[in-house]
Amino acid sequence: MRAFVSIVFIASAVSFLYKWRYRVMNALLAIGIIRKLAVKISMNLPGLRAKLLPSLFRNEM
Helix, strand or coil, rough: HHHHHHHHHHHHHHHHHHHCCCHHHHHHCCHHHHHHHHHHHHHHHHHHHHHHHHHHHHCCC
């Protein structure tokens, strides 16, 4: 019975987080320390950095 309650609780938490994923992400990224940590971690991913940085510093005149 305890395992069933745990599974139901986890499933409902995952469902809630999926339904409100963008609102939860915006709330978390509004906290400065978490935002800095997320940027630091994402810039350590070579594939993401290779795609993101050229588009940021493109010189279009």
